[in-house]
Amino acid sequence: MNFYDSYDALLTPEERDLVAAASAFCQGEFRSHLLDSHNQNKPYDTAWIGKWAQAGFLGLQTPRQFGGHDASFLCKIRVAQAMAEHSFAAAFAINNLQGSVTRVARQGSDKHREELLEGMLGGAILCAPAMSEPGGGSDLGALTTRARRVDGGWRISGTKSWITNGQIIQCANVLSRIGDPGDGVEETASFLVPLADGATFRREEIYMPGARSFRLSHLTFQDHFVPDWGLFTPPGQALKASMASVNSARVHVAAMCVASTRSALSEAVVYAQGRQAFGKSLIRHQGLAWELAEVSLRLEAASALVLRAAIAVQSGAPALTLAAQAKKFAVDVAVWGIDQCLRAMGATGASAMHRLAMLSAETRLAAFGDGTSEMLLDRIGKGLAAEYGPSSPAKEISK
Ligand SMILES: Cc1cc2nc3c(=O)[nH]c(=O)nc-3n(C[C@H](O)[C@H](O)[C@H](O)COP(=O)(O)OP(=O)(O)OC[C@H]3O[C@@H](n4cnc5c(N)ncnc54)[C@H](O)[C@@H]3O)c2cc1C
Missing domain, CATH: 1.10.540.10 (Acyl-CoA dehydrogenase/oxidase, N-terminal domain)
Structure with missing residues (x-):
């Protein structure tokens, strides 16, 4: 299979x-x-x-x-x-x-x-969502970017940080507060903002050694004009809209972590079959085979959880806890498992000939976007009573 x-x-x-x-x-x-x-x-x-x-x-x-x-x-x-x-x-x-x-x-x-x-x-x-800011990543409520109404559109000021593809996009979907500071309006909206470097907009690479393919960037707006049609999510609905897609985003990241771990395990197994040590292939040394066996166990468990969460997302079933569990677990398995695979290959595993060092550096960053591991545990903790308490759907089915 x-x-x-x-x-x-x-x-x-x-x-x-x-x-x-x-x-x-x-x-x-x-x-x-x-x-x-x-x-x-x-x-x-x-x-x-x-x-x-x-x-x-x-x-x-x-x-x-x-x-x-x-x-x-x-x-x-x-x-x-x-x-x-x-x-x-x-x-x-x-x-x-x-x-x-x-x-x-x-x-x-x-x-x-x-x-x-x-x-x-x-x-x-190319277009990407821009929500995080230097002063607010997990805490989206700390948002300080502002859009104020002007003739024919809006003017946006603020800085967005850690924006994937920020170095190469021509458009960003920017989450912003509405109005001027102190005017008492606390609604948020999102805007499709055309980007052209100039006096009102600049970008700055966030240099991530070993993981530059994310193309992370700060995007800074200073009275940057957005035409009327750029309003994407109307005032008052933007935070809700970004939360609506959070489950699918988490399961998506978890699924990619599963694939990167599977790839690393496959590379390690192939290597361990071919490499001889003490008169037999590495994979026939029980100590090493058990290490890779442990990776395979957790990988299969992560994959099954991701699939269950993906089915829930696809069918529109409640998935807040499942999606958080899938991402937290799949990221942990990737970070730990890819490192195990790298070590199982000896020094060769860390060399430029293999993609283990790359996958390791890249998946480490999966722990941040779309909910950090701590925020996910917090979410799972809040769902415990509903998911596993006496009147949970699971209990009712098993009665
Ligand atoms: C590769 C990558 C791609 C990204 N892409 C995007 C993107 O495209 N668009 C975008 O908008 N953002 C993006 N981000 C930003 C990402 O969403 C933030 O990194 C994330 O929200 C966390 O924010 P922060 O890094 O500011 O950490 P903080 O929120 O400052 O957190 C720092 C630490 O404190 C912990 N912490 C915070 N609050 C609590 C709490 N209540 N309880 C316990 N622990 C807590 C966190 O878990 C973390 O360990 C990306 C980040 C990375 C690494």
């Missing part, structure tokens, strides 16, 4: 073809390019985004009427896993672009689609 069979069994035949095409895309030249770029301490070449767009993957979840594939959530995570087998950061960043296309296609107005969608589907307009 293939590792991903239980996921793929839930896809349509057309979606299985999409996953196969994504896997084929990510093999060969792209795979080598990702590792070479990492070894040169560079991000991957953005030309690959254009090729990914040409292959139709930026429109993965865009409705067919707008030129996309209208794929399911499970298909989306399988496509992301196909890339995360080779680089977690590239998968995270490129699929983040695809998420923005989906949002504009599904939740945008006719005007948003008219202005942006064709360019976004083709990879000419």
